[in-house]
Amino acid sequence: MEFSLIDRIRERTAQGRDDVRLGIGDDAAVVSVPAGQELAVAIDTMVEGVHFPPGTRAADIGWKSLAVNLSDLAAMGATPAWALLAMTLPKGDADFIDDFATGFAQLAQSYRLALVGGDTTRGALTISVAVHGFVPPGKALMRDGAKPGDAIFVTGTLGDAAAGLQLLGKHGDDDARSLFLIERLNRPTPRVAAGLALRSHATACIDVSDGLLADLGHICVASGVGAEIDVSLLPRSSSLLDLFDDTTSWDFALSGGDDYELCFTVPTQHIAAVQADFARLGCGATKIGRIVEGEGVSVRHADGKPLELTHRGWDHFTS
Amino acid sequence: MEFSLIDRIRERTAQGRDDVRLGIGDDAAVVSVPAGQELAVAIDTMVEGVHFPPGTRAADIGWKSLAVNLSDLAAMGATPAWALLAMTLPKGDADFIDDFATGFAQLAQSYRLALVGGDTTRGALTISVAVHGFVPPGKALMRDGAKPGDAIFVTGTLGDAAAGLQLLGKHGDDDARSLFLIERLNRPTPRVAAGLALRSHATACIDVSDGLLADLGHICVASGVGAEIDVSLLPRSSSLLDLFDDTTSWDFALSGGDDYELCFTVPTQHIAAVQADFARLGCGATKIGRIVEGEGVSVRHADGKPLELTHRGWDHFTS
Incomplete structure (x- = not known):
């Protein structure tokens, strides 16, 4: 089950990133941040009935669960690189999983984003995605710099x-x-x-x-x-x-x-x-x-x- | 609610890590990987009724949700550095949140691990933690090197x-x-x-x-x-x-x-x-x-x- 969902996304997303030294399949992935870059990291969760109504199409849930996280990187001025996906779902519905993977991968491909880790469990439909992006030192867009007159x-x-x-x-x-x-x-x-x-x-x-x-x-x-x-x-x-x-x-x-x-x-x-x-x-x-x-x-x-x-x-x- | 849990953990864990350029409170955290190190990343989820029985003490859930992830870093030979926490919980029970934060922070302190991001939402009790640790290039412990005679x-x-x-x-x-x-x-x-x-x-x-x-x-x-x-x-x-x-x-x-x-x-x-x-x-x-x-x-x-x-x-x- 775990390998099914995670592998379906992995095989549809970036495989050839040089900065992924070790991808999915071990206890952890190993990645490399380019010299002269810092790492922006964020995590966001979507819960059925809270962030999207029951009946939302699986492909849309897949897309949006990544989109809301990439939006956090965008707001920092960071270049997306890698994601981790933790998902609980009530049952192993093959069509749902396949469609979710398709929606997630469609958006990931736009940024050559690599999925480097994941975990799937039985439970209420909940998706947490962690994203990682690059930003030059001191260049991240923060919230605290607005000045009167701006x-x-x-x-x-x-x-x-x-x-x-x-x-x-x-x-x-x-x-x-x-x-x-x-x-x-x-x-x-x-x-x-x-x-x-x-x-x-x-x-x-x-x-x-x-x-x-x-x-x-x-x-x-x-x-x-x-x-x-x-x-x-x-x-x-x-x-x-x-x-x-x-x-x-x-x-x-x-x-x-x-x-x-x-x-x-x-x-x-x-x-x-x-x-x-x-x-x-x-x-x-x-x-x-x-x-x-x-x-x-x-x-x-x-x-x-x-x-x-x-x-x-x-x-x-x-x- | 979100700030309550995440802040309670943050204030009990490492504040002074030089490699955390921007901590919790913006759209993403900004962190810096030391020169000459690669980054091991993993994510694991714990769901009530699957990974721990209902009635498990909140402090134990907090500890264990981090422990299972640090165990993944241990298995790679990586030095723990930062974590992200995504949690859904049925209601904003202040005692539960406080105890969870205590258990999580107790273990985090052992490694001067910094919590750099989090998200809390209403839902079935589910905890996903993503961890990041350092490992020298080529030194990660993998699964594929065992040889007959070992x-x-x-x-x-x-x-x-x-x-x-x-x-x-x-x-x-x-x-x-x-x-x-x-x-x-x-x-x-x-x-x-x-x-x-x-x-x-x-x-x-x-x-x-x-x-x-x-x-x-x-x-x-x-x-x-x-x-x-x-x-x-x-x-x-x-x-x-x-x-x-x-x-x-x-x-x-x-x-x-x-x-x-x-x-x-x-x-x-x-x-x-x-x-x-x-x-x-x-x-x-x-x-x-x-x-x-x-x-x-x-x-x-x-x-x-x-x-x-x-x-x-x-x-x-x-x-």
Whole structure:
């Protein structure tokens, strides 16, 4: 069972990395960090019923379990290299395992990421992935460098995943716009190239996993600053705007989790360079506000009036 | 919740490691592998009801979840450095979390191991730990180097954990011998110093997690050899011998899992050096047989007659 899942992923992912001295099959793998690089390491867990609804396709679970971790590396400006996978699942369903492996491997291949270890056990459906990436000494993107006056940016669009979660299983979820939003929920794109580009520009960076307000709030706390967001600047997809009214889509964009875009801060003199870089990157980056003295995140309309907020970000573990 | 558990462990474990450039609190940690070292990485999961019975003390679960992973590093001859912890638990029970943190930290402190990342989520009680250790290039202990004629050794004593599992909750489990065996089940000692000493001597090494026959079998398959064990040489603790008859204790020693001793092979010209090293190490190492041409593990009495076996090692995931 263990060898079945882990081997299925291994045989579909990078085999020929020189830095993997000893791959899967012994008590531990042995890997080598390139000279002059440090190692960014993170671990994230997804639990059925908490991070994805029962009935989510196995291939999507496989993709997303790696994506949320690569998003953490992206937010550090690190280049993905290796992963470990620990999975518990209720029974050895061959189709489920095969599909999970396919989704995981599809994303891994994009980065020549090698799976170097794994463990599978019987239990409730739970997936923990640990990822490792390279970053030059002193170049990691942290949360604590935002300064008053810095511009606040986000990559891509916000609120799509929360909208997709609302649409799951609803009448009309085969509409192209619904499918786009559900795909954004199930197959988030880690912004790895954006993170690498930001190493030269950003003073702080985080990925939007719990919602913009919550995650930008982490930057504010770590940096000892406040933030002002102009709600009219929040990048929203046309699918989101088509299917939801302004109030709902703002709520999703501000408080919905699972977008896995990057939120980052940039000194004003770097804004032009960031915009030039992102013109090449495909995902785009939108200026949504600025860092201020003080604390907390405030959200205003274009006319300066404060927005009434209904949520303050997701928390997967509220007790 | 997440910060509570992870922070409780962090504040009780190594803070001052120079190689941790950025610890817990950002999207990822940043660590630095010393020049001239490679990195051994492994991940292992423990699930309530599979790897430990419901009712196991939280401090023991914390200890053991790290111990089984350090045992993998020991089996590679690696020096422990950092760990990541992913945990799902049914509810935020403060006492449970505090006790778990205490047990985990107690063992971590022995190795100045730093916890550099974690994730906690609501779910069935499941703990995945990823560990990282250093090993000089080319010096990792693998499974595939055993040669016919090599002596087979194990550290410590075998079968104690399986005996402890039998005794759990039984009448008389407050007897000192029972307590010893149950402690061996709940608080295994990873043989890290032994693994380091073996880098100069062993041709193959594995930790005994699934039972001697199963794990020595892995060495035989990887090395393309067979093994002969003399059952009269199997090291058994006095507690095991006091409380169980020969047949049962042999069965435990051969097929019981969870001992986390090292099984390793040594060329005959290194035997004296191994015995001298282990005289210093405390845990002891016992010669139990030899590697032969062929395949599979055979077990014989001192008079050469084959032993009838009732089990062939544990498998946590049998479907």
